Amino acid sequence: MARFTSFDFGLSGLSALFHEDWIHVGGVEEVVHSYLSIGEALVADEAQQKEAAALEHDVAKLADSSLSEVDIEMLFSMSTSGNYRFQGDETGRVLLGRIGEACRRWQAMYGCVPVEVDxxxxxxxxxxxxxxxxxxxxxxxxxxxxxxxxxxxxxxxxxxxxxxxxxxxxxxxxxxxxxxxxxxxxxxxxxxxxxxxxxxxxxxxxxxxxxxxxxxxxxxxxxx
Incomplete structure (x- = not known):
């Protein structure tokens, strides 16, 4: 079964947007919506819907895993070259929750499809x-x-x-x-x-x- 994209996707793909200037985009939620952007189109195509499904799936699987908060924070921060820093009371699962909620809001607006599985x-x-x-x-x-x-x-x-x-x-x-x-x-x-x-x-x-x-x-x- 072929994937819907030949590029990176899901949580690993999203992490690439947390570069050194990511805060100019806004908060985490704005980065998610930027990642899932449909541009000037009025509706999302199937590939964009599958991207959102993959991201929500990654977040849910990682949040429900046995990884500690520190493990999740390590993996995400390393995936952003340290450009995303956890501060205050924010934990790895709190971040995943924000990403997941932003993704679900996008799906409510632009459509939801099942995640690809094999x-x-x-x-x-x-x-x-x-x-x-x-x-x-x-x-x-x-x-x-x-x-x-x-x-x-x-x-x-x-x-x-x-x-x-x-x-x-x-x-x-x-x-x-x-x-x-x-x-x-x-x-x-x-x-x-x-x-x-x-x-x-x-x-x-x-x-x-x-x-x-x-x-x-x-x-x-x-x-x-």
Whole structure:
């Protein structure tokens, strides 16, 4: 089953909008609506509705998972290169609640469709493969990570692993790819080939994977 888009989507796609100037868009809710924007059209097309469904699904799965608030905050902040900072009483699930509510308001205005699902995307074989690559992929974290969280790469790996096991396999993998891009973490040849295989099994589009090509300068990214 093919995905509705060849690009990133859902929560990992949304996190890309939290760049260093995101506050000029407004609050979290305004960023969500900007992400789901239909431009000058009067109605949303099916692809836009599927994007909203994917985002709401990601948020619900992560909020209902066994991940701690700190784990959720770590994954989201790392996905934004530290540009989203949790302050005051805000927790990871409070943020997810704001995103989910904004998404549902958009769906009430522009239409709601079922989220795309395929049993193959959540199979034990694929989940184990994603867990293995999370555990083994070299991750050279920027110094800012330790400044924000006072931890090392093992905690990031644990959070991503927990995301696979109690939230969603493809969400965990997409967050891993987003963390690479957001923090300019290199992808070596071996990791690239494994990422390529997993992306194929999860039906993730080539435009999503190609966004990492600049991080693997020592090898031809496309395997034969």
């Amino acid at each position: 049993a193959a995307w959540s199979s034990r074989v694929v989940a184990n493969e994603v867990c293995d690559v999370i555990a083994e992929t070299p991750l050279q974290l920027p110094g800012e990570f330790r400044r924000y969280f006072g931890s090392d790469v093992s905690e990031l790996r644990d959070a991503l692993d927990a995301c696979v096991r109690s939230a969603a396999t493809d969400l965990a993998f997409r967050l891993l790819l987003r963390i690479h891009v957001a923090n300019f973490i290199p992808v070596d040849r071996s990791a690239w080939m494994r990422y390529e295989g997993i992306a194929y099994r999860l039906a993730l589009g080539e435009d999503l994977l190609s966004s990492l090509e600049f991080l693997s300068p020592d090898a031809n990214p496309r395997s034969n």
